[in-house]
Amino acid sequence: MKRLNKILSVTMGTAGLVLGQAVLSTSSSLFPRVETAPGRAMVNASPITYVPPNRGRPQQTQGTGSRGCEAISEEKGDAIEVTLVTPTNHTAYTVSERPVFYWLAGHTVNRPVEFTLVEDGNPNPIYVRRLDRLEAGMNQVVIDSEQALEVGKTYRWTVSVICNARRRSADVFAQGWVERVAISDELQAQLDSATTPEEIAQAYAGSGIWLDALAHLSSDSDRLEAFEAELENSATLSEQDETTVQN
Incomplete structure (x- = not known):
């Protein structure tokens, strides 16, 4: 969460930092809740109320690179980190043939960034995009090729800083x-x-369609709020699951 506070400050300036801290420090009991399953509730601290589909395998992994890689960042000594704006404990859904993918960075890094999209079970990427450098704040890639995602198939997407x-x-x-x-x-x-656009975003969010809900929000600050809320909700559900197991 501290990492996201830093990203919020870079993306939205001082006002954004205050907003990010407020979201993280406010008790989840103060947020309106929507029941998603028996005994489960969702924190709503964002412009949309996201109702996730059945949660599956953990859906976000990270690699930190090798020692010395952090020395190429503008803030010397800070580790380079990339955070995907996607749920961390279930597969994100989309209804789009060519969705928009978002990620966050704490600061600018003057090294190439590579976005790849791979269909599960097929080692050959169906889409690759190279960017000149990692930009601080919110970043995005739109699939702009003739290749389209197919209904019923799962894809792995990766954002890599090439040190x-x-x-x-x-x-x-x-x-x-x-x-x-x-x-x-x-x-x-x-x-x-x-x-x-807000009603469209909410329609997608209420149906568990994460990527399309994000794409129809009007600003990056709204996307950040939605992402913070989902992280908080995931943490709450994990605590509930642990309590259930212990009991």
């Missing part, structure tokens, strides 16, 4: 998973009746 092009094992990276699902009749009806 040493000759030794890719030194990369700092983060990876998560996304699955494309079909639009349900209920969701389609909600989208048809929505009149604002």
